[in-house]
Amino acid sequence: MLKRFTRMFLLNKAIPYVIASGLLVGAMLLGISVGTVSVPIETILKLMWAEVLNLPSMGETDPMFTTIVLDIRLPRVILAGLVGASLAVAGAAFQGLLRNPLADPYVLGVSSGASVGAVLVLFFNLSLPLIGMFTLPIMSIAASIVTIFLVLFFARQIERSMRVETIILTGIVFSSFLGSLLSLMIALTGEELRQIIGWLLGSVSMRGWEYIAIILPFFVIGACILLVSSKELNAMSFGEERAQHIGVNVAKRKLWILIGGSILTGGAVAVSGTIGFVGLVIPHLTRLLWGPDHRHLLPLAILLGAAFLIVTDLISRIIISPTELPIGVITSLIGAPVFAIILIRRRKERRG
Amino acid sequence: MLTVNHVTGGYPGHEVLQDLSFDVKRGELLGIVGPNGSGKTTIFKVISGILKADKGEVLLKDKAISKYSAKQLAKVLAVLPQHAEHAFPYTVKETVSLGRYAHQTGWFQMWSERDEAVVQKTMEQTGIKAFQDNYVNELSGGERQRVFLAQALAQEPEILLLDEPTNHLDLSYQKELLDLLKKWTREQGLTVISIFHDLNLAGLYCDRLLLLEDGKVNMHHKPNEVLDEARIQSVYRTNIEKHPHPTVPKPQMLLLPEKQGEDLDDLVIDERFLMSNEEMIQLKAPFPLRTMSSGVVGSGTGWYNTFVNRHVEKSYSCSNHREEMEAYLKNHQIDPVETVGMMTAVCLEDVSYQLIEDDGVSVFVVVTAGVGNAVDASRSVEHVYEPMPGTINTWVFVNGSLTDEAFIQSIMTATEAKVKVMHDHHVKDAITGSFATGTSTDSILIAATQRGKHLPYAGTITVLGKLISQGIYMCTSEALNKYRKRVSE
Numbered sequence: 001m002l003k004r005f006t007r008m009f010l011l012n013k014a015i016p017y018v019i020a021s022g023l024l025v026g027a028m029l030l031g032i033s034v035g036t037v038s039v040p041i042e043t044i045l046k047l048m049w050a051e052v053l054n055l056p057s058m059g060e061t062d063p064m065f066t067t068i069v070l071d072i073r074l075p076r077v078i079l080a081g082l083v084g085a086s087l088a089v090a091g092a093a094f095q096g097l098l099r100n101p102l103a104d105p106y107v108l109g110v111s112s113g114a115s116v117g118a119v120l121v122l123f124f125n126l127s128l129p130l131i132g133m134f135t136l137p138i139m140s141i142a143a144s145i146v147t148i149f150l151v152l153f154f155a156r157q158i159e160r161s162m163r164v165e166t167i168i169l170t171g172i173v174f175s176s177f178l179g180s181l182l183s184l185m186i187a188l189t190g191e192e193l194r195q196i197i198g199w200l201l202g203s204v205s206m207r208g209w210e211y212i213a214i215i216l217p218f219f220v221i222g223a224c225i226l227l228v229s230s231k232e233l234n235a236m237s238f239g240e241e242r243a244q245h246i247g248v249n250v251a252k253r254k255l256w257i258l259i260g261g262s263i264l265t266g267g268a269v270a271v272s273g274t275i276g277f278v279g280l281v282i283p284h285l286t287r288l289l290w291g292p293d294h295r296h297l298l299p300l301a302i303l304l305g306a307a308f309l310i311v312t313d314l315i316s317r318i319i320i321s322p323t324e325l326p327i328g329v330i331t332s333l334i335g336a337p338v339f340a341i342i343l344i345r346r347r348k349e350r351r352g
Numbered sequence: 353m354l355t356v357n358h359v360t361g362g363y364p365g366h367e368v369l370q371d372l373s374f375d376v377k378r379g380e381l382l383g384i385v386g387p388n389g390s391g392k393t394t395i396f397k398v399i400s401g402i403l404k405a406d407k408g409e410v411l412l413k414d415k416a417i418s419k420y421s422a423k424q425l426a427k428v429l430a431v432l433p434q435h436a437e438h439a440f441p442y443t444v445k446e447t448v449s450l451g452r453y454a455h456q457t458g459w460f461q462m463w464s465e466r467d468e469a470v471v472q473k474t475m476e477q478t479g480i481k482a483f484q485d486n487y488v489n490e491l492s493g494g495e496r497q498r499v500f501l502a503q504a505l506a507q508e509p510e511i512l513l514l515d516e517p518t519n520h521l522d523l524s525y526q527k528e529l530l531d532l533l534k535k536w537t538r539e540q541g542l543t544v545i546s547i548f549h550d551l552n553l554a555g556l557y558c559d560r561l562l563l564l565e566d567g568k569v570n571m572h573h574k575p576n577e578v579l580d581e582a583r584i585q586s587v588y589r590t591n592i593e594k595h596p597h598p599t600v601p602k603p604q605m606l607l608l609p610e611k612q613g614e615d616l617d618d619l620v621i622d623e624r625f626l627m628s629n630e631e632m633i634q635l636k637a638p639f640p641l642r643t644m645s646s647g648v649v650g651s652g653t654g655w656y657n658t659f660v661n662r663h664v665e666k667s668y669s670c671s672n673h674r675e676e677m678e679a680y681l682k683n684h685q686i687d688p689v690e691t692v693g694m695m696t697a698v699c700l701e702d703v704s705y706q707l708i709e710d711d712g713v714s715v716f717v718v719v720t721a722g723v724g725n726a727v728d729a730s731r732s733v734e735h736v737y738e739p740m741p742g743t744i745n746t747w748v749f750v751n752g753s754l755t756d757e758a759f760i761q762s763i764m765t766a767t768e769a770k771v772k773v774m775h776d777h778h779v780k781d782a783i784t785g786s787f788a789t790g791t792s793t794d795s796i797l798i799a800a801t802q803r804g805k806h807l808p809y810a811g812t813i814t815v816l817g818k819l820i821s822q823g824i825y826m827c828t829s830e831a832l833n834k835y836r837k838r839v840s841e
Contacts (some may be wrong), residue, residue, distance in 0.1 A: 097437035235450055239437040241402055246507065247426025247454030292440030 015240045016290045020303035024081070027307040031077040031314050032069055036322060039065050039073070075212055080313040080327070081306035084278055086222065088305020089298050090264040091279025092286065093226045096233035097257050098167055101287070103277035104315025105144075105230050105265040108167070109174035110157060111276070114140045114269035115216045122196050123185050137214045141266030147174060148262045175341050202273035202328025204313055213269045218267030223302065225260030229253055230294035237292065242248050275309070275328045277335020282308055284338075353378045353545050354511060358408035359398060362567070367406065368394040370567040378510075379541040381534060383554035385578075386564030387588050392547045393515065395564070399512055399545070400431050403768075412511070426454035430509035434516050436500050438489050444499050445484040448475055451506030474505040477532070493520040501529070514546040518553060530557045551605045555579050556597070563587060567645040579603045621749040621801060622707045622716050630700055633661040633718065637799075639750070643692055644759045645797035648677045650692035653759075658691040659797065661720060661745050666697045694745045694795045698722035702834035704827040708819050713805055715816070717823035718747040721831035726774070726788030728781040733793065735783060744770065744828065747799070748820055752807045754800040762798045763809035765817045769824035770794075777832050 033039050051070060091104040105111050118140040120126065128135045155170040183212050226233075233254040235243035244250045268275070271300075282305040286297055309327070312334070316325040324339055354376040362368030368391045376382050376770040384392050397403040399410055401417055412428060420428070430451070452467045475481040478498040483491070488499055497520065504512060513531075518526040521674040534557055548554035554561055555575040563570040563578050571578050581594040582684070584605055591608045600611040619638060627634045640655040650656050660681065672674045677695070697718045705718040722743035727735060730769045750768055771789045781788045810816040 026361075096440075099437055101439070231450075231453060234442075234446075235453055237437075237439050237442075238447075238450070239433075242431075242433055242436050244402060244422060245400060245426065245431040245433070246450055246503075247423040249422040289441065292442055293446060 015294060016296065016300055017303070020300050020307070024280065024303050024307040027310040027314075028077050030082065031080070031310045032073040033342040034314055034318060035068075035073065035078050037064075037068055039069055044069060061083065071208075075207065075209045076178040076204055077310050079183075079207050079212055079215070079271060080214065080309045082219050083204060083272045083275065083314075084282070084305040084307070084309025085302040086215070086264040086268040086305075087275065087278040088104040088217050088301040088308070089223055089226055089266075089281035092283035093229070093233060093257050093261045094279070094295055094296070095283050096237050096292075096297075097261075098208045099237050099239070101284050102280070103168060104277070104283075105170075105261065105272070106279060108148065108171035108180060109151050110148050110171075110262055111264045111269055111274050112178035112182070114144035114176045114266045115198075115274050116141025116147075116181050117141070117266070118270055118273075119182055119185050119196055122192055122199065123189060124339065125192075133137070134214060137218070137267060137270030138171045140270035141218065141263055144266035145259060145262040147178070148172065150191065152258070171259075198326070199273045200328075201326030202331075203274050203324075203326050204309075205317065205324055207271065215267045215271045218263050218270075222260045222264035222267065223298075225256055225263070227298055229257050229260070230298050233257065233294040234292075237294075273326075273328060276332050277338070278305055278309055279333055281335050281338050281347070353380075353413065354399070354545070355411040356395070356408070357411065359405045359410065359655060361398060361403065361405040362391070362394050363403075366397070368567050369398070369405075370406070372564075372567065372569060373408075374562055374569060374572050376511075376543055376545060378543055378560050380538050381537045381544045381546070383558035383561045383575075384545065384564065385549075385551055385561055386548045386570070389566075390587075391567040392564055394567075396431075396513060396515055396545075396547060401425055401649070401676040402427060405615045423454040425801060426507055426509075428509060429511045430504035430507040430514065432497075432501050432504045432512065432514045432517055435521055438496075441487040441489050441835040442733060443485055443487055444480055444491070445471065445475070447488050447499055448480075448484075448502045451503040451551070454558075456509060461757040470508060471502075471506050477505065478502040486625065494525040496837045497521060497525070497529075502662070509542075509734040510545045513546065514544065516582065518550065522703065526553065533557070541745070551579060553586065555604065556600065556602050576603050579605055581605075597641050609626040618804075619801070620707075620714055620716075620751045621799075622714075623705060626705065628700060628703060631663055631683075633700055633703055633720070635718070635749070637749075637801075639801075640690070640760075641799040642754070643797060643799040643803050644763065645692050645799075646696045646795045647692045647797060648674055648691075649681070649688050652662055656690055656692045656799070658686055659716075659747060659799065660686065660691055660693040661700070661703075661747070662695050663700050664695050664697055665725075668695070668697065692797055692798070692799075696720050696722065696745050697724075697793050698743055698745075698835060699838060700808065702831055702838060704831040704834065706823055706827050710819055711815050713807065713815055713819060714751045715819040715823050716749040716751070717820070718749075719824070719827040719831045720745045721828055722835050723774070723779045723788065723791055723832065726779050726790050727783055727790060727792045728784050729788045729789040731781065731784045731786060732792075744831075745793045746770065746795070746824065746828070747797045750800040750807070750816065750820075751803075752800060752805045752816070753802045754798075755808050756814075758807050758816065759798050761798070761814075762820055763796055765810055765812050765820045766796060766824045767800070768812065769821040770828055773825055773828040773832065777826055777829065777836075779832075 029041055029044060033041055033042050043061050046061055047069050052252060087105060092110060094103045094105060095101050118136050121136045122137045126135055131138055151167065151170050151174050155167045158170065159166045186193065189196060226291045232243065235246050235248045240250050283301050286301045286304055290296060290300055312330050315328050316327045316330045319325060356372055356374050357753050359369055360367060370513050372395060386392050394403065398405050449816065452471065455467065475484055480495065480502055487735045488496060491499065517529055530553065533544050537544055558575055560573060562572045570587055579594060584592055593606045593608055595604050595606055597604050610710040621637055625635050625637060637657045640657045642801050643656050644653050645651050662680065677693050677772065681691055681693060683689045700720065701718050703718065707714055707716045726745060748762060748764055773787050774790060779788045780786065806838050807816045810820060812821055
């Protein structure tokens with residue numbers, strides 16, 4: 001019985017993983033290869049073979065290619081991938097928890113909270129002792145966690161049963177409020193203006209390996225918290241009371257999922273600024289393709305989210321080359337219409 | 353199994369439950385009933401651990417419910433919600449499988465053979481196996497209900513809580529679900545606690561009922577005791593009547609709608625409504641009358657507005673006279689569903705009828721009589737059974753409101769008066785030679801308007817009894833005289 005189940009599992013469930021992984025690898029190769037200087041795929045594979053996997057070299061490569069790939073494009077692609085993965089899996093978890101495919105870190109105000117935290121650091125040129133370089137991401141993550149709890153606290157004040165609509169509405173109110181705080185800081189700022197604006201628009205360019213070191217631990221911790229909660233997310237998408245009846249410790253799990261999602265969002269915002277809509281579109285797309293089971297939805301969203309942001313980043317830097325567009329602009333340009341379509345479809349479903 | 357001890361609680365600032373105590377035994381089917389706002393759902397939330405009691409405690413298998421972890425509780429107690437959200441399109445099997453959550457242990461929570469077996473079994477029991485790969489949100493209300501029932505059963509609970517399980521279900525599913533629950537309590541010792549809106553369903557299926565009123569226990573007893581007319585009227589603040597179920601020994605509570613308009617209270621059933629020709633005598637009442645009768649169609653008790661006494665030939669013989677009678681009525685544009693129909697071989701011109709009044713009560717009697725096959729009831733064993741069209745057909749229309757016992761007494765009184773007529777007219781049984789008491793196929797109809805004066809009894813010397821015996825005696829005598837005259841001619 002178990003064997004048959006495993007076999008069925010492999011047959012049915014392995015295909016999406018193969019496709020999503022293939023997309024990710026393809027996106028990575030494309031992201032490294034395409035640019036002002038085009039690097040042949042073959043060269044990339046050779047470099048990976050030799051430098052990353054430390055295997056005997058398969059022939060000489062141009063040192064210029066080595067520098068471009070290893071110092072510029074590879075860290076950029078990995079960072080874009082991590083940010084995309086973080087936002088996508090956080091979005092998927094928030095959507096499951098709130099039982100609403102319209103929820104995402106951006107809508108709930110968590111992104112804005114993280115931005116305020118980060119901009120405060122930039123604005124006051126803060127550098128906390130002991131954590132030094134990590135001041136901005138830590139502040140950003142702390143701010144995002146504080147924000148999600150404030151949102152939930154206020155939603156509970158408005159309505160005890162905390163309907164999903166109330167939470168989203170509260171999140172939007174917080175987003176606007178925090179947005180005004182950001183505008184206030186921008187208005188009062190002097191020389192850091194360009195830095196802040198550039199950061200706010202979102203970008204993964206010229207970050208280097210240090211930024212990967214910053215986001216990676218948060219990504220690993222956040223993703224682990226969410227991945228071990230995937231069953232509970234399944235249960236909670238039937239309502240919190242139902243989940244409680246099935247045996248889920250709802251209060252505890254909800255807290256963990258919100259913290260996990262906030263860590264991921266905070267980490268992503270800290271290294272790349274606010275990149276909207278990845279957390280909305282990717283989970284929704286994944287669910288449409290492969291179903292709502294969070295045990296598969298979360299890992300698949302990680303793979304697709306990473307691939308999506310790598311491609312988006314590629315578009316942002318080649319579309320009006322040599323000028324780079326902020327990546328947040330591209331995701332929003334794609335994301336906003338998709339958001340609208342989902343909204344309209346849901347309304348129609350409810351009415352029909 | 354489950355004991356609720358002096359529980360007080362509810363929502364902040366609004367204590368719904370007031371010192372509530374009751375217990376449920378293993379294998380029992382307990383129904384919780386009560387009007388809206390009486391605390392049914394609140395006590396459910398307390399039992400299932402969603403709400404905490406302010407005072408008192410709930411003991412599940414002798415252990416306070418607050419001492420259970422969510423997972424432990426889910427292994428003992430499952431809940432079928434009134435409606436569950438389904439934000440995302442899960443398949444039926446995925447949904448049912450979630451019920452195994454509490455049973456899966458370890459870091460990776462592997463899906464075991466046992467999990468699979470239990471899920472397959474519950475899907476079979478609830479009849480949803482056929483559409484296990486369909487999406488839950490595409491199912492009908494009844495099917496969806498069964499999916500969530502399967503999910504709850506997959507928890508392998510010892511207690512199942514149901515919140516108005518028959519809501520949104522059509523009749524056949526209501527019965528199917530409750531029969532299934534009843535079977536599980538009997539065969540597997542499952543304990544079921546269910547909220548009911550429908551008192552009759554609750555009375556039919558539950559071992560005991562818990563009647564709540566304003567957050568307190570009004571009564572916790574067997575359905576027949578709890579479903580007391582006066583008690584339910586006062587708790588629900590509405591007009592209902594209690595009647596026995598026609599086929600099972602359980603009570604049924606019936607709603608009484610307020611009378612609307614059409615003020616026919618003063619209307620008296622008399623010869624104005626009687627039509628007669630040589631084929632049939634017909635009385636068409638302007639509203640349905642409550643009847644007790646022994647006709648060919650519409651016999652027993654019921655509500656009918658058309659009454660037919662049909663002439664048939666003496667040689668009339670038919671293997672299914674009821675069907676033939678219905679067809680006959682339809683041919684004459686009379687609806688058999690609303691009709692009490694009798695047959696007689698007597699010439700209908702000889703009908704005798706009379707309206708008798710006294711003390712604001714009136715009785716209209718219609719009799720056709722023939723004594724060709726008169727029988728002495730005390731010596732009827734000497735007769736061979738041979739169905740023949742009834743020859744003394746008696747109709748009694750009472751303009752008043754009768755109790756069931758008044759109906760029965762009316763039949764007795766009418767029969768006694770008839771026997772007396774036979775005696776006084778020296779009608780003899782042709783076989784035994786003794787005085788006859790009636791004919792072998794007499795029919796009787798008592799029909800009451802159920803409006804106007806309340807008449808609880810109809811014994812021979814009550815107001816009604818006097819009218820009936822007097823009317824029957826006079827009409828039967830007259831009809832008999834006419835019959836004899838015609839026979840002798």
